[in-house]
Amino acid sequence: MSKKFKITICSGTACYVLGGAQLMMLEDLMPAEFRDQVEIVGSACLQACRQGGSGQPPFVKINDYLMESASIAKIVDYLRKH
């Protein structure tokens, strides 16, 4: 059965140094209520860093939504609202 959310964390250079390193811990810090609903994967580079106008790294994709300046709090917040 596929999960409700597929979260893709970028682990490319730009994202990693601009705060993405913290996101690597998302799996461990995910609130219990969402554990069953999310699938977390990585991306070598979401390519958002190469396109102007996508915002600031780090980038995370939640299903098709591209989140800029992502943080764990911001991701959890997004999950709560959807």
Add this chain to the structure above:
Amino acid sequence: MEFPKITNNCCVEVDFRQKNCGRQRTGGDVFLSRKLKEQQRVISVLSDGLGSGIKAGVLATLTSVMGLNYMSSFRDPAKAARSIMDTLPVCSERHISYSTFSLVDVDFENEVKIVEYDNPPVLVARGSEIIRLERSQVQVTRADREPVAISVADFQARPGDRIIMLSDGVSQSGIGSQSLPFGWGIEKTGNFIREQIEKKADISACELAAAVVDKAWVNNGGHALDDITCGVIYFRQPRQLLIMTGPPYDQKKDRLLADLVGNFPGRKIICGGTTANIVARETGREVHVMLGKIDPDLPPDSVMDGVDLITEGILTVGRVARYLEDRRNPETLNLNPATKIVRMLLNSDIINFVVGTRVNEFHQDPNMPVELEIRRNVIKKIAALLENQYLKETSIQYI
């Protein structure tokens, strides 16, 4: 794009394994090998001192060092043999030399010269076949000792050949046992070596030497009755490594990256997310980031079919440069993407870098919390370190 190809030239890999007699900490067998860099020669010697323990060890060491030195200065093995026999100390009671030896000299054209005195004969394996060597005898007389015969031989080594040097602890292993009443013997040892090579055609010098020594040890019922030593000289094809980092300046060349990865005859590493994505897209494969195993300061590595290792780009190669510069032993460092690269670098003979020159503007952003070095410079530095400190052959191509 062409990679340097070494054709008739090959790498000479030398290694040995040893188990010492009983509980003696010092072996009576000594194996030494020396590279004469300017002459591109590799000289190896195995010598076996009379008895075992410290005294035998000292005598064998003396013989080995003398052997190496004489061999280095005389190209003619018979001459070298005479000088060695003239100089070797002789046992005052038994009037025989204190140690036996085998000497193998490999020159830059892989021409091999062998000098042997009373050791089990050196074996030569061509592929998995043990080939016969034409040996001739040189008589050496000396006032204080019985005349002795030294055997000399030479041959032209080919890629894939192996020369195996044994001490009598190997050939006599198992002696008196039910299965090997007369010991393992040189023929059965040769058969065993053939089997090992048949099982694994590219078995390394160190692996083969270890297999022989372990088997001799087992023949003895799990101990060393005499020192057991095996040295192996392996003429192998050089091991090639490709490190690809950075996207091509011109997007039309993206396809070329994929082709290079596909056709490269060796191991392959990609450093950089965009570069990995390009190869994935061009070959219809997928990149999977290994989120599970995280190193606190480096982005995780990824996997993709057809590539041996994928890492992040500039942070990781920067770390590789630092490890190489500090001459860190990768085996003692935490396993992270950079140490994995260092291990692969040190396990290769020829390293080809393909450096993409398209720049990611974000990396130049002054708001970056860390200064990201220019990829090209880091790679240049790594290549220079590999050439100068680690004696590797390297090439860099910009794309």
